[in-house]
Amino acid sequence: MVFLCRWEEGGSEGASCRKKLCKDARPEGTLPAMATTELPDKALLGMVHIGALPGTPRADSPVDKLVGAAREEVKVLVEGGCDGILVENMNDLPYLRRQVGPEVVAAMSAVCLAVRASTDLPCGVQVLAGANEAALAVALVSGFNFIRAEGFVFGHVADEGWIDACAGPLLRYRRQIGAEHIAVWADVKKKHAAHALTADVSLAETVKAAEFCGADVVIVTGEATGRETSSLDLAAAREATRLPVAVGSGVTVENAAAMLESADVLIVGSALKVDGHWREKLDPKRVEAVVAAVHAAR
DSSP: OEEEEEEEESOOTTOOOOEEEEESSOOTTEEESSOOOEEOSSEEEEEEEOOOOTTSTTOOSOHHHHHHHHHHHHHHHHHHTOSEEEEEOGGGOSOOSSOOOHHHHHHHHHHHHHHHHHOOSOEEEEOTTTOHHHHHHHHHHHTOSEEEESSSSSOEEETTEEEOOOHHHHHHHHHHTTOTTSEEEEESSOSSEEOGGGTTSOHHHHHHHHHHTTOSEEEEOOSSTTOOOOHHHHHHHHHHOSSOEEEOSOOOTTTHHHHTTTOSEEEESGGGBGGGOTTSOBOHHHHHHHHHHHHHHO
16 A cells, blocks of 8 residues: 555654655554555545636636535545545646745635545645645645645746756745645656756656655656556656656556556546546546546556
């Protein structure tokens, strides 16, 4: 299983050693830093793409309506058999780079608090684009277990512009706000981005850098939302790290089993929606089909 708590290794009389997300079992001689929350082997996380938030170009609903819609999506995902939830503000496009307004953080917090009240499954949040400190703040007040972070190590170019690496400031901010129990799931060579400037750094070396800099999980994706993640990339990531490896795009009923040969977690959005498109509503039959494919592969 994949543990979502963070354990402190060794140490005595306040000595602080490296904390990590644990895979398969609690390491011998470790002590729990927080209450244990865990995902099963070969876990499936369902995406909640909340509606456009206040102040964004496509916003057309009050926050209470967004909250209600998120609750309904969580209900479908939980009843369908997903192992966890990941909330994302994907409808806020075009996105801002790193910094989002207080209205977005407030609305995301309202939604995530409602999600937390709707399920005791592990929950995570991502705030686009690359607003990882905002995501940590939302996760802390909402009682979430992890964030999904873009641009954790190495810079890249996205449609928002240049995204700097953020591991240093992000983990310092996590300590400052007392959120060290919240895991960081870090994208590596992420989708919707150009990585020409780091073309001489392989995906495997990027994964190693993410682990070295303190990521708790690494996420591997295809080129864009809904695009299949390369099996070669997954195998390279699996070989490069002891951390759990998650697939961040392109999971379908047909390829779920193959993905799980290398991955520990599948993050699924598009395949759970009507017609397989992320902007559509959740389709309970599609949710059940993907869940069945994952269970069959365990």
